[in-house]
Amino acid sequence: MLITCPYCGPRDVIEFTYQGDGNRERPQPASQDLDAWNAYVYDRLNPAGDHNEIWQHSGGCRAHLRVVRNTLTHEISSVAFTRGHHKVAARHKAEGKI
Amino acid sequence: MSPRRTDAGGRIDRLRTIRFTFDGAAYTGHAGDTLASALLANGVTLFGRSFKYHRPRGVLTSGVEEPNALVTVLRGEVREPNIAATMVEIYDGLTAVSQNRFPSLAWDISAANQLGGKLLSAGFYYKTFMGPAIGPLKSTRFWMFCEHFIRRAAGLGRAGTAADTARYERMNAFCDVLVVGSGPAGLMAARAAADQGARVILSELEPRFGGSANWSAETIDGMPGADWAARAAGQLEGYDNVRLLPRTTVWGYYDGNTLAALERVTDHKERPGKGEPRHRYWIIRAKSVVLATGSFERPLVFPGNDRPGVMLAHAAERYANEYGVLPGHRIALFTNNDSAYRSALALKKAGAAIVAIVDVRPELSSEMRELADEAEAKSLAGHAVVATEGGKALSGIKVQRFDMVNGALAGDQRSIQADCLLMSGGWSPTIHLASQAGAKAEWNAARQAFLPPKPTQQWPTRRWIGAGAFTGSFSTAEAIAEGRAAGLSAAGGTGTPAALPVVEAAPGDPDPAPVFEIRADGKSFVDFQHDVTAEDVRLAHREGFISVEHLKRYTTLGMATDQGKSSNIPGLAIMAEALGKPIPEVGTTRFRPPFSAVSIGSLAAERFGDLKAERLTPMHDWHVANGATMYSAGLWYRPMIYGHPGETIEQAYVREARATRESAGIVDVSTLGKIAVQGPDAAGFLDRVYTNMFSTLAVGKARYGLMLREDGLAFDDGTTWRLGEQDFLMTTTTANAGKVMQHLEYFLDVIWPELKVHVTSVTDQWAGAAIGGPKARAILAACITGTAVDNAALPFMGIVHGKISGVPVMICRLSFSGEMAFEVYSGAGYGTHVWEALIDAGKPFGLVAYGLEALGTMRIEKGHVTGAEIDGRTTARDLHLDWMLSKKKPFIGSAMMDREGLIAPSRLELVGLISLDNQPLSGGAHIVEALDQANPHDSIGHITACCYSPALGKYIALALVKDGKARRGTRAHISDPLRNRFGPVEIVSNHFFDPDGSRMHG
């Protein structure tokens, strides 16, 4: 499986660490809503098809990426930073690095 | 009569004689022989004993699909079991032995199992050993009793116990076009792609390129197929953009057109060349893939089809034409299709007599009749073989009239003398890789085979183009045309009008008759390796196993090391007949990697042996030079003890720990994880990450911190130093350094991207030495400049900066040993310099260097926790660290840590144990309330760490014990049946030594 890191370009999956389901919504830190916490920590959709996932390019730039991966075909339809490194990525793209 | 070498012919080098042994007997063969061909040439017909019934078995095939002729190859002390003799190239000194026989191959005690055939029929294991105990001969406990005997009687080769000393390598490769298989289709595809300028890799699992061209009697462009293939491969060798990989099996097809392959680099050599690995594991990323993997001939299912001397038709043709070996003198054939007639003619030309061609079809084409005449064979159309005769070799067959429409046998049985019977049940394309790539095979009624699906049904991340027999195009002319088209298309070319090579081949219809089994009395084998008969398949059906996946598991059909390469389709056909359904409705199982056996060593490759990565601390060489026994912890190497001559490990660590508590000791702590946490929001971030407060920490001070996971369980601990208002140095345990870093990065990147914090791993930037003991401060004072280290300048958890021997250092007064102690950090490059300066300064004070064992001993005495206690199942409360859980702020894990199950009174809690019989305690031992061998008590916990405590003069341990706090002062027992250690202990507080901390506070 190849993941195209917006910094580094297409890289093999062994450079990445799966950091969990991207659909999880963390309750506010002070929230006492145990059901919401339980859902965040344990409940997963496990869809057959497109799935939002968080991957870290741990063997590369170490950025966390929001990846949409098809669980049936492993096709990756979108990769984006979880936080704003967009300017750097745009520059890399303009310079033809990725 | 027995098989023999022909006088001429074959692709072997008759001038080179090679000596090898099989079951201790010496044989010779020629360069180019496989173990199977060489043994056949020596007249050997018996290769092994079958899995369940210990029936004598010969060799069925000539290639990777071989189910019968499995051997163990010995290299020195190393034994490799379950290798197909058809895939072993002989070399001088090759030592191979047969398997699954006792006491010898020819005379086997367990062959008596054949008489008790019913006992071992389908589902035997499930029926006999699973489920509740009803009567004495049932249940899993009975299985445990019988297992030893059954495993000895039923089985394959025995694995060795010697360490594998061979080297393995891993190789990453990239190409535009990967061509799998080098028959005429693969050779044409590689050439066409290469001519387009594409970077091409051509892999072939056999030693020779050419596939069927190496043994068929066809000519291509006017020359023998083998010569044409050799020329084509030779030309490809001259291309800079082509890499040829012989002896390389592509065994896995993964996403993004990533394919895994195993190259057997030196298995065929007496010894590897300098630097050569035994196997090379290739990870090939290909823009496009051409699958030209050919097809497997299928056996027919009839009574006695497993007798030595019964072989696949093309295999015999191959032995004759490629290896110059005749598998018999009087050869009979049994077929449902035309391809066997070509085999008959080839064997006739090689010198055998063809006594009969038994064909299930009532009518034969005029071409087949002519081929039979040319082979001088008696043609028996509308007949079937119903029995084979002989013992360890075939002596004859029985045939009978057969109606292929209803499967009925009629008329008298006729005996035909033959020493070899060749069978052909049609051909199955080798679609394994396409199936791995997600393709659902499609049944083709004409070919009576599953064919790969159309490219439109492929997964987008795994795209391939098929060519040749793989697609069901069984003629060489079609293979050549499809191969070129596939190569062009894979390379993105548009095609050249050059003429295709011209093939001259015997005629033949590629479609077989839909006959898979002849039902007559006797055992008819479907899966030769797992001894699954046609009757087993029907029995499974009668017992309600109607899904093909269930059938497979119940009968174990296709689950042996050959993964059913020869048995899947016949088994499915018999199942379909039992169900009264057409084959495509019964479906087929999906193939999974690996295509054939893969050495574990190749998968581990650089991760062990001399290629394994190592992490060494800056002071590593000093430790080694000063007598340290190094201990591997993850990738790190750390001193275990600095032993004196004649000392045991226990004597060494006790001496080191005692000296530290009496004067002073120094230990290398450079392996601790170190993370710089910096930025305007750093303090607030640490408040969220740790259970306790860090925003209140003064600059120049350190604090012990505990982290939880999101689910409220303990995660890691360590000290964090505030070096500046926005500048913290976090330390983590050695083992969790990477995990903690990822944890912090995750929260900053994903959960709280608004926080202005930057985290940087600085583990390798700092060297650390912890010096502790009553004399530690005096030693430090003797060598430090630029700062005082007294209580006022450097209070407990204070930080100062100074210089030691001219080198800037940062010192924090904190303690893991329980003594007054200081962690001295310097730049990694000065680690040894500072360490040596401390050692020098410590000499007058009796300073000793100590290792992990003494470190562990002192921490057990103090009751501090490490990864053995923070094991992913314990909470802060379990470890008596609830005083660290701030109530003033939320933190990671705070919402989940108070859940019912995590505060239940029955939880395992940290305690100390003291051995009451003055014997060592053992790590991992269970704790029980009373010892009763006959009626063992439930475990109430287990030991996490143990040692001899010089401070207490006793053997002690830390343990996690159910409701442990309440049990303090009571007695229990350790129970360690594996090491036969049972004994009484007293449960005490985990703080054994100096519980009020007066020593470290000074």
Ligand SMILES: [Zn+2]
């Ligand atoms: Zn990256």
